[in-house]
Amino acid sequence: AFHESYPHCQLPCAEQLEKVIKREGPEYIAAFICEPIIGASGGAIVPPPYYYQRIKQLCDHYGILFIVDEVMTGMGRTGRNFAINHWGVIPDLIALGKGMSAGYAPIAATIVSERIIDVISNGSGAIMAGHTYSAHPQSAAAALAVLDIIEKNQLIQKVAEKGNMLMRELKKIKEAHPIVGDVRGKGFLCGIEFGDFEQKGLSERLIEKAFSLGLLLYPAMGGSDYYGGEGVLVAPPFTLQQEDMNVLLQRLDQALSLLEEDLKHG
Template sequence: MTIDTRVFHRDLVHEQGMVSHASGVHVWDKEGTCYLDASSGGNVVISIGYGVEEIIEAMSEQARRVSFSGGFTSEPQEQLARELADFAPEGLDYVRFVSGGSEANETAIKLARHYFVETGKPGKHKVIGRWRSYHGNTLGALSATGHVLRRHGYAPMLLPFTHAAPPYRYRCQLCATRDACTLSCADDVERMILNEGPENVAAFIAEPVVGAAAMGMVADPGYFPRVREICDKYDVLLIVDEVLSGMGRTGRNFAIDHWGTKPDLISCGKGISSGYSPLGAVIATGEIHEAVRSGSGMFEHGFTYGGNPLSCAVGLAVLRHIEKHDLVANAAEVGTYLIESVQQAIGDHPMVGEVSGLGMLCGIEVVADRATKQPFASALGVNKRIARRCQELGVLINPSFSGNADGYLGDRFGICPPYTFTRDQVDETVSALTRAVTDVGKEVM
């Protein structure tokens, strides 16, 4: 179906389909075709499924009361902050609301800088990121991002943030010949801090489980405890980007809980509102909050829709739904089954290099040669071909973004369903995926 569009779409060459409606974990297009959504809306957003009546009721009720609060706070904002702080790791007690993930990471970066200004260390301003990471499209968040292809066109505009080695066991260049991880990637964070000068470094930012830049990359169990030690040694704040991995997706409230590590700041988005309304947040420790409160008393930073009562009412309803229906536990149980099923079905396929992830965040890397880990030529677009073939078979997966291998080459894609997925739906997904990988493999190998 050709659409006469005046929308300045992201992709101006390939026409998007037109969605009609969605319910539960299924989506219908305008032509009446039904798809099983194993991509959580394509951007790994949908946490609780589509069309949940209690969320719609909460939206409607709040819209009738007030949808924008101007210079006021609101009960939905205050209550969501309390309950989100309870949901977060102990000690992260104060919340700043924004409209999405890029804004959340931009806010976290600026708050880290502001904290050191308030505590008498104004020289600390730099942020260290990691290669194979993605933190958002605003210029500060993109400066911290270590995804080469996303940075490329805007490089002259970016801040001079440095990047440490990623905890990418499959393609590790630091301990690839060892039988086990040596945590050299964590030690590289210390090297970056020393290179920049600890007196200049405000924060280190990392995704506990990587999303768009290398879908499903999971760090060694010792990685974040070591990073925490390094950050404490040099008085550097630890920001964990949980925009994609947080709010229960990995089978814990936040993915960082798998490492038993307390960060100073958590950025979240996507699953916090399950796509019902734009919402993101930064969760900060009491120490950071107190430094600002007892200092200038101001964090002069904000966005028009930050703390919007309608979005916060939605977020509150979503969080309560997650807890009421024990969806974090379901994400853990069914997510384990998902990753094991994918591994069993295609793990030995000649072009599958790695299956990794936690919970409802499964990443698959495909390669031209398993022995050498040689990636496919980018022109082949193998990850996108697999996603398109799955869609033809009635299942939506996340094609992710190329460049995970060396910054320019490399194909990973994700199976990232809503937390409400069942084992039967996993089986349906894996069946389509197996056929898609087989079909595309015959075309490109």
């Protein structure tokens, strides 16, 4: 949207926040909420270095809460405990879900900073919120088991290491397929964006090709051109072994070849 790229810019994407704050008035803004690495709505778009540092500075300066949505990116998916850790920034609140139970039971959680909990403690001392199935024993047990397995098997460290390998191989696939405009991401949250925005339905067609080969891909939209674009997410499980990665890459390469062949013949 800004037609600039890091490091040859002054982070206009971050400075835009201050323009909005001044336009609307900080007294009318409660919080800035973001997904640290944009998932399905952006195809694993990774903000540039220092982006979130500047966002946090602006939020602190104007008294606005900084909230991060780590439902998709948290619990080690990007090779760190939370995706925001890649920028060394501490938000005021973190929303968690999905990966907490590895999909075995529905569960979500909110992590708050000391600053936030102090306000509650010095006030009523009570959090006046709840749900019918809050603290459900089955979900809590699943989440505790997942945390235990992640820690004992050092899965987050392995995701970081294998994620680097996966990204290197995805970049090779990009070079081999003109239809691919960009690959990006961190850890086991990688995005493939098509370069030809005139063609519609490419994401769905690639997913169908991959599925026929035994590979599951996740649809993504709203690419790096801000308003349009199509792509897919490659988000393997934490248990991925080298032989599994080889199969994944082989089938992805084959699916892209099949799609390109279809496009040649209209």
